[in-house]
Amino acid sequence: MALIETGPTKSAPFIIEGIRGIGFDPADISYLIVTHIHLDHGGGAGTLVKEMPEAKVVVHEKGARHMVDPSKLVNSSKRVFGDFIDEWYGEVLPVEQDRIMPVKGGEIIDLGKGQRLQMIDSPGHSDHHICIYSEKEKGLFTGDAAGVYLSDSGGLIPTTPPPEFDPDVNVETIKGFLGLDLKLLLFSHFGVTEKVNQTLNTSIDWLMKWKDSVSGMMSKGLSQEVITEKFRADTREALGSDRGNELLYQWVIEHHIPMCAMGYLNYFKKKDL
Numbered sequence: 001m002a003l004i005e006t007g008p009t010k011s012a013p014f015i016i017e018g019i020r021g022i023g024f025d026p027a028d029i030s031y032l033i034v035t036h037i038h039l040d041h042g043g044g045a046g047t048l049v050k051e052m053p054e055a056k057v058v059v060h061e062k063g064a065r066h067m068v069d070p071s072k073l074v075n076s077s078k079r080v081f082g083d084f085i086d087e088w089y090g091e092v093l094p095v096e097q098d099r100i101m102p103v104k105g106g107e108i109i110d111l112g113k114g115q116r117l118q119m120i121d122s123p124g125h126s127d128h129h130i131c132i133y134s135e136k137e138k139g140l141f142t143g144d145a146a147g148v149y150l151s152d153s154g155g156l157i158p159t160t161p162p163p164e165f166d167p168d169v170n171v172e173t174i175k176g177f178l179g180l181d182l183k184l185l186l187f188s189h190f191g192v193t194e195k196v197n198q199t200l201n202t203s204i205d206w207l208m209k210w211k212d213s214v215s216g217m218m219s220k221g222l223s224q225e226v227i228t229e230k231f232r233a234d235t236r237e238a239l240g241s242d243r244g245n246e247l248l249y250q251w252v253i254e255h256h257i258p259m260c261a262m263g264y265l266n267y268f269k270k271k272d273l
């Protein structure tokens with residue numbers, strides 16, 4: 001049995017409760033797979049493995065050392081997002097080295113009963129990102145590689161944080177998904193869709209559109225605040241009047257969009273160096 005994504009430390013009790021709620025025992029989990037090490041995806045691993053004595057933590061080889069010693073990761077997240085992440089996400093506990101199973105894409109985890117999970121290297125959002133293809137459902141667990149899906153309204157927006165985001169690499173990754181035999185996209189944020197090609201193409205369009213738009217605004221010397229406001233305006237327009245879950249909508253506008261703008265700015269600054 002496998003669990004894909006741990007969520008942050010603060011989600012751990014809910015994950016345990018959820019697993020029990022659907023009739024399973026956390027102790028029976030063999031693989032705890034994280035798409036990448038950002039704290040909202042893998043931050044809870046060190047806490048959850050305590051309840052899952054058999055579980056290996058499956059993580060991209062480029063991110064594995066940060067699961068063993070999360071101090072740099074936590075400090076860099078604080079630099080980018082502020083000290084409030086402790087309060088938001090909870091304390092990040094380390095995972096013991098011998099519990100880690102590093103992957104680089106191409107590996108297959110066979111869970112039995114025809115359920116095989118294929119690891120897919122999927123850089124762009126971060127350079128240590130894997131997606132997981134479920135052969136049985138023809139489903140792709142996208143992590144953060146194809147954006148954030150707002151299942152209540154059906155809206156999709158990119159997720160482009162510093163320090164590793166690269167729009168061109170991300171677009172190539174998503175184009176690779178278009179070549180898979182897919183019936184389902186399963187987003188870590190926040191739901192599932194069967195509109196596979198349409199959603200993936202929307203994701204590509206966003207990434208390119210924001211790349212052009214930030215490039216243009218930077219050449220005019222416009223500030224981060226102006227770029228953030230442009231992203232907010234684009235998002236409001238794309239999501240339209242059907243805002244779906246209001247709390248989620250506000251989170252996107254207030255917290256997610258500024259992070260996206262920072263990611264693009266960081267990308268262009270790195271390119272100029």
Ligand SMILES: [Zn+2]
Pocket residue numbers: 036038041125144
């Ligand atoms: Zn992420």
